[in-house]
Amino acid sequence: MSQSATDAFEIAQFDSSIDVAEVAEDTYQCTSFSNVTAFDTAEGLVLIDTCLPAFAPHVAAELREHTDSPVHTAIYTHGHVDHAHALDEYLLDGQEPPTVIAHEAMADRFDRYARTETYNDVINGRQFAGDPAAMESHSLSEGNSFGWPEHPPTTWYSDELTITVGGVTFELHHARGETDDMTWVYCPDRNVLCSGDLVIGAVPNAGNPQKVQRYPWEWADALHEMAATEADVLCPGHSEPIVDDAAEIEHRLLSYVDYLDTIVEATLEKLNDGAPPHVDIVREIEFPDSEEPWLQPEYDSPEFIARNVIRYYGGWWSGRPSELKPARRAALAEEIAELVGGAERLASRAEELVTADQRLACHLADYALEAAPENETVGEAVANVYEERSDTVDDLMSANIYASAAEYAKEGRRFR
Numbered sequence: 001m002s003q004s005a006t007d008a009f010e011i012a013q014f015d016s017s018i019d020v021a022e023v024a025e026d027t028y029q030c031t032s033f034s035n036v037t038a039f040d041t042a043e044g045l046v047l048i049d050t051c052l053p054a055f056a057p058h059v060a061a062e063l064r065e066h067t068d069s070p071v072h073t074a075i076y077t078h079g080h081v082d083h084a085h086a087l088d089e090y091l092l093d094g095q096e097p098p099t100v101i102a103h104e105a106m107a108d109r110f111d112r113y114a115r116t117e118t119y120n121d122v123i124n125g126r127q128f129a130g131d132p133a134a135m136e137s138h139s140l141s142e143g144n145s146f147g148w149p150e151h152p153p154t155t156w157y158s159d160e161l162t163i164t165v166g167g168v169t170f171e172l173h174h175a176r177g178e179t180d181d182m183t184w185v186y187c188p189d190r191n192v193l194c195s196g197d198l199v200i201g202a203v204p205n206a207g208n209p210q211k212v213q214r215y216p217w218e219w220a221d222a223l224h225e226m227a228a229t230e231a232d233v234l235c236p237g238h239s240e241p242i243v244d245d246a247a248e249i250e251h252r253l254l255s256y257v258d259y260l261d262t263i264v265e266a267t268l269e270k271l272n273d274g275a276p277p278h279v280d281i282v283r284e285i286e287f288p289d290s291e292e293p294w295l296q297p298e299y300d301s302p303e304f305i306a307r308n309v310i311r312y313y314g315g316w317w318s319g320r321p322s323e324l325k326p327a328r329r330a331a332l333a334e335e336i337a338e339l340v341g342g343a344e345r346l347a348s349r350a351e352e353l354v355t356a357d358q359r360l361a362c363h364l365a366d367y368a369l370e371a372a373p374e375n376e377t378v379g380e381a382v383a384n385v386y387e388e389r390s391d392t393v394d395d396l397m398s399a400n401i402y403a404s405a406a407e408y409a410k411e412g413r414r415f416r
């Protein structure tokens with residue numbers, strides 16, 4: 001891992017080392033923070049994704065140790081900054097502009113990011129760095145990283161598209177999964193499957209609490225279709241490739257299908273059982289639990305996947321009557337604090353509870369900070385509670401949101 005790459009962005013728990021391997025004839029998988037696949041053909045490279053702008057120069061340099069072909073065509077698997085925003089790094093000096101292909105929904109995504117740039121800075125600071133202010137001084141938020149990329153798509157497609165470059169065929173398939181603009185690519189001539197972030201070597205990122213709707217049921221359908229290719233090389237959007245092992249690829253893809261289907265069905269069953277408050281639904285579901293290292297809730301959480309199912313089928317209201325048109329948080333917290341004898345009492349009870357019941361402890365911690373954000377004793381206790389929770393939770397999204405909560409408490413301000 002080069003020093004400049006790590007300096008650019010501290011992403012807790014992400015492996016940002018770079019490895020380039022020839023996974024099939026003239027086909028290179030660049031494994032880093034996010035992955036790039038390069039198919040060398042007689043007409044030039046077909047490149048799948050670009051990696052993060054901060055890491056792309058290093059990934060491109062490693063790839064260029066293996067091939068000096070120009071980029072003929074680039075395919076963006078979805079419009080996230082770690083996949084679609086650094087094509088320039090891979091282009092040779094003076095080469096023809098490449099064809100860039102993406103699903104047609106990507107245009108709206110780029111427009112939306114441009115409209116919500118500051119929002120995205122904050123939520124991505126929370127999600128990736130455990131610090132809401134992390135993105136403000138960060139290279140990721142410079143230029144148009146969250147709007148349109150420097151090399152936007154030149155060819156848009158809707159459902160499926162087959163292209164041939166240098167005599168090699170690529171089948172592009174649209175799917176809604178983590179995003180509504182996802183493409184997975186199958187190259188039958190080399191029997192290589194590029195899944196984009198439909199496979200990330202962990203529990204699918206189908207829940208993310210701060211982002212727009214995800215589609216775990218359609219995601220499962222796409223994984224089924226991918227399994228039907230019987231590919232013997234799988235190049236995922238994140239994590240290591242699987243090479244020359246069709247049985248293992250099928251096993252993993254269908255395991256992800258089972259995982260998602262189980263959560264979707266359990267959530268719908270609870271929704272249909274009298275439309276209870278959302279919090280009751282996610283607490284009552286028995287979430288699937290796997291021993292497999294590639295199916296752990298390292299990044300997203302199964303509880304959040306259930307939330308996405310609820311959101312899609314059931315709207316935004318929590319189901320708790322007072323939260324339909326709620327009081328200001330501070331007003332409620334001040335009322336509760338006064339009833340129990342002060343915000344410090346709430347904060348100290350939160351600290352007492354954190355070993356036995358972190359969930360309960362955090363509710364009290366929130367009320368304490370919301371009632372008295374500038375009280376240093378309260379801030380310290382709340383920070384302790386959230387640091388403890390951040391350290392013990394499985395998934396990175398929760399860990400970093402809780403770490404952000406501790407930051408707010410230390411700064412003497414409510415979470416916002």
Ligand SMILES: [Zn+2]
Pocket residue numbers: 034080082083197237238
């Ligand atoms: Zn990604």
